[in-house]
Every structure is written in C-alpha cells, then in structure tokens.
Amino acid sequence: MEKGAVMKERVLITGSTGFIGSKTVDALLKQGDTVRILLRPESSLDRALSSKIEVCRASYLDGEALGRAVGDVDRVIHLAGVTGAASEEAFRAGNVVPALNLLEAVKRYNPSLERFVLVSSQAAAGPAASARPGLSESDEPNPVSAYGRSKLLAEQVCLQHAGGIPLTIIRPPAVYGPGDRDVLQVFLMMRKGFFLSVAGSRKQRFSMIHVDDLVAGLLLAARSGAAAGQTYFITSPEACGWDDVINVARSVLGFTRLFRIVLPRPLLFALGTLIGTASAWTGKAGVINRDKVGELVQDYWVCSAEKAKNELGFTAGTPLREGLRSTLQWYLEKGWL
Secondary structure: OOOOOOOOOEEEEEOOOOHHHHHHHHHHHHOOOEEEEEEOOOOOOOOOOOOOEEEEEOOOOOHHHHHHHHOOOOEEEEOOOOOOOOOHHHHHHHHOHHHHHHHHHHHHHOOOOOEEEEEOOHHHOOOOOOOOOOEOOOOOOOOOOHHHHHHHHHHHHHHHHOOOOOEEEEEOOEEEOOOOOHHHHHHHHHHOOEEEEEOOHHHOEEOEEEHHHHHHHHHHHHHOHHHOOOEEEOOOOOOEOHHHHHHHHHHHHOOOOOEEEEEOHHHHHHHHHHHHHHHHHHOOOOOOOHHHHHHHOOOEEOEOOHHHHHHHOOOOOOOHHHHHHHHHHHHHHHOOO
C-alpha cells in the first residue's frame, strides 16, 4: 500500500435510519467504506440503498443474528437507542440491553474487531455546575433523568464487559442540522410568534453541535488509536443561550416580536408528574414527565471540548450562527417551516 493510503473498511452502524445515523452512513460511503446497517426485523427502509450498503436484520435479543451482523466488520458504531420511554425498565430495555448484547456478540463472533463505538449522551454525565469550563469527562457523572441514567448504565456495563475489545464512548450534547425534528419544534413555535421558556431561562447555557461536525468527530474517534478505552464529549467549543438561538431565528424567519411565555418551575414539575403518571398507566411515553422537567430546568447543560481537541485534534468547524442559519433555510426550502 502506498504511503498515506487509507484502507477501506466494513463498518456496522446501528440506528442508521435516525437523524445522526443516516448522516454517519452517508459520511462513511463518501469515504469509500462499505456500510452494514443493522435493522430490527420490523423496521422499514425509507431510502434507496447504495450498492455499498449491506442490510442485516436482527433482534437485539437474538445472539446468533447479532453474530451475523457483527461478523467480518472492522468497526461497530452503536447509535441505536430510545430517548423516550414510560419507565426506568423501558429505558434499560432500549438503551442498556441492546448495547450489551451487541458487544457480547462481538466478543463471541468477531473478537478481533478494531473498535466498538458506543454513542451515549451528555445526559449520562448530567449538567455542569457552571458554564465555564463546563463538564469534563473526568467529572463524576450525575444524570438527572431516567434517560440519562440508562445511558450511563449502558456505558458502565459495556466498559465492564468489553474484555479485549477496544471501546470508545462518545457523549454528544444537543445535535442540530438539516433533517433534525427536535430543534425544529422550537423554530415552529417562534414562527407562530411565541416561545415557551422556563423561569430563569435567560441564565441557561447549553452546548450544541452541528450534525456534520458530530459525525466528523465520531468517525475520527472511531479510527484513532488514542481513543481506545476513552470517553469524549464531541461538542462545539462555546456554549450558547436561548437569546443566541432566537436572534438567528429572527434574522432568517423575519419575525419582529416574540411573545415569551415563562412557566414557573413548580408548575412544570406538577405538569410533568401528572403526564408522567398517565404515561405509566398507559405504558406509552408522554411528551413530558417529571424526569424531562428535571432536565429542562437545569442552568448549565454545558460540556467541554478540550479533551477531544487535545487527544484527537478535533474542533467543531461550524459556528452556531452559520449552522443554525443554514438549518433554518433548509427547513424553509423543504416546507418544514
């Protein structure tokens, strides 16, 4: 092989139909890799597949089927998981069990795997005590929701059971970009002339990252020798606040006035408790619950980009203003706003 040439690989992606997963698949194909996507038996495909995409259907409870999925791949990037569930047990079933079973399949069927990447969440670490410097990877995790606790447990279980498999954990903050439907909900409110906020929200600061930057950092960590056995926040270097987001939205959407509806924290917790109780009875995840409120009222969802910068040479390249502006324009062009 010529000096500087890159060996093309076969990479298994879970969660490939999701927002981040689909962008990761596209990035790998652009690099010339062969991508194997793991789909649950009941999952449907809504995109045309490249000839370099292999489809493997498997339940996360079927060890042999998972073995077929992980066999002969060079790397596994595990993105699949659940962000909404009606109970702690349901979160564990969606976030802990699949990760552990997939890793166990790797140990049995592909023990020479180059890297297993577990994509976790900033929620596993919890909020920071201050906006600067924000949370670092060495800080003691303190998740404040069932979702965050399940993601942290998945990290811990995988680290305990990795054995000789090189494992890297990625904790993204809030992710935005063309195709995202979560941040879209905020812009839909603004387009209608109002903005729901928590009492004290002007103080809140949070980390965000454009999906293209996250995928770049994710793939860099997946192939870096220094990243084996490590955990990284892949995030933008600067935190932002709601006023920053509103100002960009105003410049693109053209609204002149925005009615801010400020909800007291006790009211939010009461609503969360009520809706959460109803969800527990029905077994279906509600729009909000007491746990979700516990996340919403935190002042500093801020994580530090320093470790990824120092060890991986990663710096997010999309400034917030530019990234939000291009995302909003994409929403407008596609008729989502």
